[in-house]
Amino acid sequence: MTTPVRELRLPSEDDLREFVIAQRWFGSKSREVAHFRVLETIPLTEQPLGIAVLEVEFLPGTHELYQLPIGARPAGEWNEGIICVNEGMAIYDAMSDPETARQLVRLIARDTAIETGQGTAEFRAVGEGAHPLPAEVGVVRPMGAEQSNSSVVLDEKYVLKAYRRLGAGPNPELEILRFLTDLDFPHIAALRGWYGHSGRLIDTTLGIVQDFLGGATDGWDLALADLREDPSRFVARARALGEVTGRLHTALGSDNQDPAFAPEDTSAEALGLLTATVDEEIERVFLDLPDDREDLATIRGRGEEVREKLRLLTQVGSAGRVIRHHGDYHLGQVMHTADGDWVVLDFEGEPARTLIERRRKRSPLRDVAGMLRSFAYAATASELLHGAAAPAGWEDDVRAAYLDGYVEETDQSLLPPGRAAVERLLAVFELEKAVYELRYELDNRPDWVKIPVAGIARLLDPETTEPEA
Structure with missing residues (x-):
């Protein structure tokens, strides 16, 4: 399916640079950055809300890819993770927006595919076990301090983890969790869903949803x-x-x-x-x-x-x-x-x-x-x-x-x-x-x-x- 959205007002290269290099999940702070650019956008809602795949190019010619969910609201309506303000709209890192997690879960629970400019974004639920992922979640909260990824807890039952730095091919965590979940291995937080991108530029895992271990x-x-x-x-x-x-x-x-x-x-x-x-x-x-x-x-x-x-x-x-x-x-x-x-x-x-x-x-x-x-x-x-x-x-x-x-x-x-x-x-x-x-x-x-x-x-x-x- 293709999700209709208003076009995201993407930040400039300078705004991206200033924001990204200050984040804990950016792992190359000591390297000299040549360019920041948006390679791909994945539309999520009409808010507008979407996922940007960023390419960070370093001197002398190497690069890294990062996931940056981006949202836009009228300036003053949103104050977290602001990247810049364009024409009265606050452009922000939407991982801090609970609606991002809710929409990702909806897409995963409904087994959605979204055509993008450079490929396809897939959102897939895993299995039909005793606890299938619901299409709607209510309370969304951050899961502790930010590290190399960003995780939020959903209704105290599930965890959505977004991989910030991306690599070509399936993430080993997705592979291993899917393998062990299929075996009903009891000593893991079972996998409930995942989302990723495939296309001309990159095939990569963007994130997973798994059970949350309350009280552990x-x-x-x-x-x-x-x-x-x-x-x-x-x-x-x-x-x-x-x-x-x-x-x-x-x-x-x-x-x-x-x-x-x-x-x-x-x-x-x-x-x-x-x-x-x-x-x-x-x-x-x-x-x-x-x-x-x-x-x-x-x-x-x-x-x-x-x-x-x-x-x-x-x-x-x-x-x-x-x-x-x-x-x-x-x-x-x-x-x-x-x-x-x-x-x-x-x-x-x-x-x-x-x-x-x-x-x-x-x-x-x-x-x-x-x-x-x-x-x-x-x-x-x-x-x-x-x-x-x-x-x-x-x-x-x-x-x-x-x-x-x-x-x-x-x-x-x-x-x-x-x-x-x-x-x-x-x-x-x-x-x-x-x-x-x-x-x-x-x-x-x-x-x-x-x-x-x-x-x-x-x-x-x-x-x-x-x-x-």
């Missing part, structure tokens, strides 16, 4: 609360989280017929590429370690030792299989529900990677390593943030409980044979994470450098324990 607590906040109140309580929770992670990976590796999800054997070349990539990062980070920081003493000058440890760890024989996985797995990506269950969220993968990289099959142990590093962060952050030190041995107990639950619930064909081989390969991925963390903390949070330093030292000497914060 994210794993990071829960771990820190337990460390203040009853540290032993989180050990049992970690075991359950390991079991859920194992079931997740087993589900993601369960379809041998779908090329996008069928497990594949790990090649020697893949391990060699991993080694080379981490090796390069190690060299870069260790060459640049500042000389005047005492908290780096345990690893300063040990770059070659870290690299040798990496080479030994990757001689593991069989490395199991590679599958679609979460890709950015840590305590902030899981929710603990009111009835004591764990639910996994945010299957987009690492935001800094391209969609092609995020859709690539990898060892499921990468997710496990990410969660183990998150436990290390929680153990030290508890004192840094709240003055409640983790008891001696807490991190070891949490790690062991999580791994016990994980190994017990995971399809063993996905893993290296035997617990020892699993832990050797895990050490490779933990080392990769810890070296990345070291560079990040040196650049952004110097007081937290002790966390990756302790992780690297632990991998060099298994008897090393995390230092007191």
Whole structure:
């Protein structure tokens, strides 16, 4: 169908530039922008209201695409997210307008297709389960602080997430949520619908609608609360989280017929590429370690030792299989529900990677390593943030409980044979994470450098324990 609308009064390039570069979801603030332009508009209502696909061109010639819902109302009638005022009309970022969410849901619930100047916008509901997406929603509210995307809660039952930065091809979150929803996998917020664009300029996912988890607590906040109140309580929770992670990976590796999800054997070349990539990062980070920081003493000058440890760890024989996985797995990506269950969220993968990289099959142990590093962060952050030190041995107990639950619930064909081989390969991925963390903390949070330093030292000497914060 084609939706009739009054033509949107689009902002000028200068107005777009000033507005977009100030937003938290714009991820390239340090790069020199050459041009902003609107590549495509998708009409939504007669308000007028629509979605603009922006191209941001950087010097020397690269570009990024972003989604910017745009609305227009008489100046003075609307005050949020104003981009500019043209001829008495306020032009604004319409993601802040509840009517945007309501109209997107209507279009999705009714399985709508809208012809655009450069292609077709599709709005599709998913499944006919017990809770189909309603065509009308009432209360719309923002979902916490804006990050790389924009999310709103609908009637406290659903979440609409609009992807701000766009990539060519399906978003991995849409693919994985649709796959797991079709399996009735219980440990996710089920997918209810999506919208996207296909055409001459780009095929891309624009957003999704999924269930909202009311009354749930994210794993990071829960771990820190337990460390203040009853540290032993989180050990049992970690075991359950390991079991859920194992079931997740087993589900993601369960379809041998779908090329996008069928497990594949790990090649020697893949391990060699991993080694080379981490090796390069190690060299870069260790060459640049500042000389005047005492908290780096345990690893300063040990770059070659870290690299040798990496080479030994990757001689593991069989490395199991590679599958679609979460890709950015840590305590902030899981929710603990009111009835004591764990639910996994945010299957987009690492935001800094391209969609092609995020859709690539990898060892499921990468997710496990990410969660183990998150436990290390929680153990030290508890004192840094709240003055409640983790008891001696807490991190070891949490790690062991999580791994016990994980190994017990995971399809063993996905893993290296035997617990020892699993832990050797895990050490490779933990080392990769810890070296990345070291560079990040040196650049952004110097007081937290002790966390990756302790992780690297632990991998060099298994008897090393995390230092007191």
